[in-house]
Amino acid sequence: MVHGEIWTLKELFCLPNEYIYWSIQIVMYPFMTGLVAGAFVLSSLYHVFGVKQLKDIARFALVFSLALLPVAMMPLLLHLQQPFRGINVMMTSHFTSAIAAFGIVFMTYGSIVASELWFLYRKHFVTTAMALKEKRNKSQFEWLRFLLFRTLTLGAYDISEESLKKDEKAVKVLAGAGIPVACFLHGYAGFIFGSVKANALWMTPLMPVIFIMSAIVSGIALCMLTYIVTMELRKLFVSRKKSSVGGYQTRDEIKSVEIHVIKMTAKYLLLFLILAITLELLDLIFRGYTAVKSWDVLRSVIYGKDFTNIFILQYGLGNLVPFILLLLPGLTLRRTVLSVLLVLFGVFMMRYNVVIGGQAFSLTFMGYMHYEMPMIPDSWETFKEGLFGAVTVAVTPFVLFWILNKVFPVFAYEESH
Amino acid sequence: MITRRDLLKYAIKGAAGLALPLAAFEIMNPKKLLADISGPGKVRWAFVVDTYKCVGCGLCVKACKIENEIPYDANVTRTWVERYVLTKDGKLSADSPKGARDGFETNKIDLGLGQFKDIKNEDIKKAYFVPKLCNQCENPPCVQVCPVGATYQTPDGVVLVDRTWCIGCGYCIMACPYGVRFFHPKYHTAEKCNFCYHRITKGLKTACVQACPFGARMIGNLKDPDDPVAKIITTERVSVLKSEYGTKPQVYYIGLDEEVR
Numbered sequence: 001m002v003h004g005e006i007w008t009l010k011e012l013f014c015l016p017n018e019y020i021y022w023s024i025q026i027v028m029y030p031f032m033t034g035l036v037a038g039a040f041v042l043s044s045l046y047h048v049f050g051v052k053q054l055k056d057i058a059r060f061a062l063v064f065s066l067a068l069l070p071v072a073m074m075p076l077l078l079h080l081q082q083p084f085r086g087i088n089v090m091m092t093s094h095f096t097s098a099i100a101a102f103g104i105v106f107m108t109y110g111s112i113v114a115s116e117l118w119f120l121y122r123k124h125f126v127t128t129a130m131a132l133k134e135k136r137n138k139s140q141f142e143w144l145r146f147l148l149f150r151t152l153t154l155g156a157y158d159i160s161e162e163s164l165k166k167d168e169k170a171v172k173v174l175a176g177a178g179i180p181v182a183c184f185l186h187g188y189a190g191f192i193f194g195s196v197k198a199n200a201l202w203m204t205p206l207m208p209v210i211f212i213m214s215a216i217v218s219g220i221a222l223c224m225l226t227y228i229v230t231m232e233l234r235k236l237f238v239s240r241k242k243s244s245v246g247g248y249q250t251r252d253e254i255k256s257v258e259i260h261v262i263k264m265t266a267k268y269l270l271l272f273l274i275l276a277i278t279l280e281l282l283d284l285i286f287r288g289y290t291a292v293k294s295w296d297v298l299r300s301v302i303y304g305k306d307f308t309n310i311f312i313l314q315y316g317l318g319n320l321v322p323f324i325l326l327l328l329p330g331l332t333l334r335r336t337v338l339s340v341l342l343v344l345f346g347v348f349m350m351r352y353n354v355v356i357g358g359q360a361f362s363l364t365f366m367g368y369m370h371y372e373m374p375m376i377p378d379s380w381e382t383f384k385e386g387l388f389g390a391v392t393v394a395v396t397p398f399v400l401f402w403i404l405n406k407v408f409p410v411f412a413y414e415e416s417h
Numbered sequence: 418m419i420t421r422r423d424l425l426k427y428a429i430k431g432a433a434g435l436a437l438p439l440a441a442f443e444i445m446n447p448k449k450l451l452a453d454i455s456g457p458g459k460v461r462w463a464f465v466v467d468t469y470k471c472v473g474c475g476l477c478v479k480a481c482k483i484e485n486e487i488p489y490d491a492n493v494t495r496t497w498v499e500r501y502v503l504t505k506d507g508k509l510s511a512d513s514p515k516g517a518r519d520g521f522e523t524n525k526i527d528l529g530l531g532q533f534k535d536i537k538n539e540d541i542k543k544a545y546f547v548p549k550l551c552n553q554c555e556n557p558p559c560v561q562v563c564p565v566g567a568t569y570q571t572p573d574g575v576v577l578v579d580r581t582w583c584i585g586c587g588y589c590i591m592a593c594p595y596g597v598r599f600f601h602p603k604y605h606t607a608e609k610c611n612f613c614y615h616r617i618t619k620g621l622k623t624a625c626v627q628a629c630p631f632g633a634r635m636i637g638n639l640k641d642p643d644d645p646v647a648k649i650i651t652t653e654r655v656s657v658l659k660s661e662y663g664t665k666p667q668v669y670y671i672g673l674d675e676e677v678r
Binding site for chain 1 (some may be wrong): 491492493494497509510511512513515516528529530549558560561562563564565566567582583584585586587588590591592593594595596597598599600602605606662663678
């Protein structure tokens, strides 16, 4: 079986070699990268622009951004026909290609996030390492923990007021430098698509900007969702244990903090949602108005074959409904959860409609290709480019976040500055 | 004792002093070096397809699949033939079942999804066949987008793929406006027509040219004024596919209809 043949149905006149070569993993790639970039921008809003109300969610967003980072690369590796040669991109980067710089952009971004986190958590590393050092009769686990934290301090044990001030400044600088890099990381994902001149749907200079806006939307939505979930869990712990968890004493205390943070973040979500939708509609209107040669086939895809996916699922359910839900007065947590879930779904559908929709018509403009996602993984290929592969990619950041949270405690750690 | 200030001073002086003589050297581009040694290339491969002569027998497709070891029954092919039928009601139908590997055996147009459209002979206004293959573009978008440089253009103009280095990202397949690229079912790397580079560089014709009983396909050297192919391209009225993409294709067509995509 030829790659792509399993999930492609051809209708009317398609070229013999045409298949949907970029399938669900390439939908996951911009979706996950978008979450990374969005989470980082959200955390920077506090660190750089001093949006005080976002303080609580900022540190959380940064750790989450780090957890998401390796997962942005996962779908790319999973979709490669030769995954073990993936490193070639770094070995012989061919810089006329938009993909070639991926390694560099990705690494730059990764180091910024990692160093920002280091400055942010340096005091925690030092105090933990010191406390473990003092402790006599360490268990094996404590030895490992001690070793880990001692390594993480990188030998910098100075936690005087003065040096912490410097840390704070470094965080600010890194967060500031990170914003353009995060936007670049994702705008660049948009460029990969927008620069394909052979594809009538993808080729638009607006693509990178559209991608950035929807990325921020999805990043904020995911942070809100995870924030609510963790806070709910902590409410549960508080009422069970009847003791303080992470500095909070009672359920009501947590609840008041939680709703405050959520209301604040929702405003930013709405702002970026408006920007994203405006740009997407501009693109659509422009295509219809200029109506170049490809418009006939694009129109039949956008208003015909993919109508449900684009107008009902993406714009309707994914944009309009959460937009109204978030704007209605008296925002509750339950309503927020529903809204952010819908927003995430909307952004996912946007990626889907771009990536799969861009391959839904033939280069001849006389035929169509339908994508049927493999559900049951009966081979390696249908696993990695099917439902299970996509779910694996979607679940991994949460697992990573859980692990990272052990090293970078998102809530329990009392900030000194 | 050397102070920090002194060290910096010496370092700057040293670097500046070294920079001058180093500037005398030039980092040479390998391509430029080759051109300087061997003069401008003497060969630029180009292809001519005479659509008037093509009858859609598919022998070229068969020959290509066998010569280039593309699994015979796999639904991918380096070259293929398209059939266009324009009926009196102004409708255009086109197909290329199995890339026309077995020719066009019936009048029925393949609509995909197992459906066929029967067209009566008396309804046909015009009908013709168009063979397609890689255009070996002068400005190949596939080469531009390859992230690892596994696909490249030779000095004589043919675009090749390095199977040992291709990572299989599929970006080149997406970038080609002609749909000539695919993944090789066995090697799992990008694959395309390379004008039978192993043959033409030894003075042979490509497999498809050799297999065509009607002389609809011709390959030649654009830089040789006496070459029959170069003569056709320079003296006759020819056209190329999808010139709007700026790829400068080097497969020239005689009798190319406006409807051909």
